[in-house]
Amino acid sequence: MNPLHTETLLAIIDEGSFEGAATVLGITPSAVSQRIKALEVSTGRILLRRGTPVTVTEAGEIVAQAARRMALVQAEADARLTERLSRVPLTVAINSDSLATWFRPVIQQTAQRGEAALRIRIEDEARTLAMLRRGDVLGAVTREQTPVSGCESTYLGTMRYFAVAAPALAETFEDWETLPIVGFGPNDATLDDAMRERFIDSHVLRARVSQIPSSESYVEAVRYGLGWGLVPRLQAQPLLETGELVLLDDFPLDIDLYWQRWRLESEVLADLTADVLDAGRAVLATRRADKDAP
Numbered sequence: 001m002n003p004l005h006t007e008t009l010l011a012i013i014d015e016g017s018f019e020g021a022a023t024v025l026g027i028t029p030s031a032v033s034q035r036i037k038a039l040e041v042s043t044g045r046i047l048l049r050r051g052t053p054v055t056v057t058e059a060g061e062i063v064a065q066a067a068r069r070m071a072l073v074q075a076e077a078d079a080r081l082t083e084r085l086s087r088v089p090l091t092v093a094i095n096s097d098s099l100a101t102w103f104r105p106v107i108q109q110t111a112q113r114g115e116a117a118l119r120i121r122i123e124d125e126a127r128t129l130a131m132l133r134r135g136d137v138l139g140a141v142t143r144e145q146t147p148v149s150g151c152e153s154t155y156l157g158t159m160r161y162f163a164v165a166a167p168a169l170a171e172t173f174e175d176w177e178t179l180p181i182v183g184f185g186p187n188d189a190t191l192d193d194a195m196r197e198r199f200i201d202s203h204v205l206r207a208r209v210s211q212i213p214s215s216e217s218y219v220e221a222v223r224y225g226l227g228w229g230l231v232p233r234l235q236a237q238p239l240l241e242t243g244e245l246v247l248l249d250d251f252p253l254d255i256d257l258y259w260q261r262w263r264l265e266s267e268v269l270a271d272l273t274a275d276v277l278d279a280g281r282a283v284l285a286t287r288r289a290d291k292d293a294p
Contacts, residue, residue, distance in 0.1 A: 003074075005039035006067035008032055009047065013064055013136060016053030039063070056134050064135030065150065069264055072138060076268055088268045091119040093128035093140040096184065097159065098257070100215035101234040102283040103141075109275040116268050125257060126189035132260055138269060139261035139276070143189075147260055154277060156257040157284025160233040163194060163253075164245040166225035173228075173248060176200045180208040180227035184218055194230045194253050234283065257284065 011021035012032065022029040040047050045059035056064055068091075075088045090110075094103060099120065110118045121128075121137055128140040133148050147153035165173070173179055176198050183191050210226050212218040215235070222229035223244050230253065231245070239245040259276050261269060 001039065001042065001063070001067070002035075003070070005035045005042070006063065006070065008035040009039060009060070009064060010067050010071065010135075012036070012048065012054055013056060013134070018054065061134050065262070066135075068135045068138065069262060072264065072266055072269065076266055088116045089119060090116045090139075090268060090272055091121065091137045092272070093121045093123050093131045093137045093142075095125040095128065095141060096122050096213075096215040097190075097232050097235075098125070098141050101232060102157075102279050103276075105279040105282075106272070106275045110272065113271060116272065118272075124184075124187050124189050125255065127187060129260065132262075138264075139259060139272065141276075142258050142260055143255060144260070145256070145258050150263055151260045152263050153258050153260045154273075156259050156277065156280035157286055159255045159257055160285055161190060161194065161230045161253040161255065162233060162236045162240075163198075163228060163248045163251070164222060164231050164236055164240070165228035165248055166223055167243065167246050169225045169228065170246045170248060180210065182210045182212055182218060182221050182227040182229040184215075185211055185213045190253065190255060191230050193255075197251065197253065198249075233285075254285075 008021060008025065011024050012018060015021045015024055018029045018032045018036075022032045025032065036048060043059065043063060045063075046057055047060035047063055049055045049057060072088065072090075099122065107118065110116055121131060123131060125141055125143050128137075129142045129144045129148060131137045132140040132142070132151060141156065145153055145155070165179070169179070176195075177200060181191075208227070210221065212221045212226075218229060219231055219235050219239070221227070222231060223239060228248055231239075233252070236245060240247065257280065259273065259280070261273050
């Protein structure tokens with residue numbers, strides 16, 4: 001495969017459009033289109049679905065994964081040849097709650113090494129695996145234990161969530177379907193799980209759901225009394241101790257998290273993986289001793 005063509009494919013995937021890729025690459029949209037047509041001819045497959053945004057086909061996922069691997073190897077080789085004057089780009093997918101809590105030491109370690117340009121994509125942990133499968137990212141924090149083809153999966157730990165509310169709002173609690181609720185966004189799988197466990201009809205609650213797409217601001221919205229919410233133990237515990245939040249029941253929700261990364265010989269990716277595993281296991285709970293097995 002022509003490296004110029006695969007670079008163009010990755011630019012389209014990252015930007016979501018031919019026009020965005022053209023801007024990043026400094027060429028015309030027509031030139032972008034010509035490169036993709038040439039790549040599709042050489043592979044004998046349709047690689048992209050021309051829509052808004054542009055998405056990859058199953059064949060496109062395979063080519064994108066290979067292209068991302070080649071780009072990482074090339075960037076790592078270039079960094080070594082130039083004595084690390086340039087940084088190796090590492091794109092990973094992670095959920096907002098993890099980024100706001102246990103993942104921060106990973107950022108610190110990456111900064112101290114000075115080897116990588118860390119590019120973080122925010123997505124719900126139930127959906128990050130799709131980004132890995134498409135070739136959007138090199139590694140992902142996910143709920144899924146079964147590894148994507150070509151990847152390895154390692155248990156990180158268990159994120160525990162509590163159903164909490166501000167004391168004044170909790171005093172009005174009669175049943176779940178009359179209490180306002182704070183969600184992270186339309187694809188909040190964790191909150192959906194909690195609602196199913198409590199037999200809450202999401203259609204009944206639709207008009208009473210606020211959406212706050214930021215982990216830190218989400219906790220503040222719950223603390224202010226905008227609605228009850230599902231808050232990670234790492235963020236809820238200090239507020240429970242001060243009385244700024246109260247528990248609504250005694251049924252925490254536990255979400256097992258896994259780190260999936262491409263099975264690729266890369267020193268920089270191996271360092272990132274070690275940092276992720278250390279950070280997760282230092283803070284997250286472990287429910288069973290056998291969880292350490294991949």
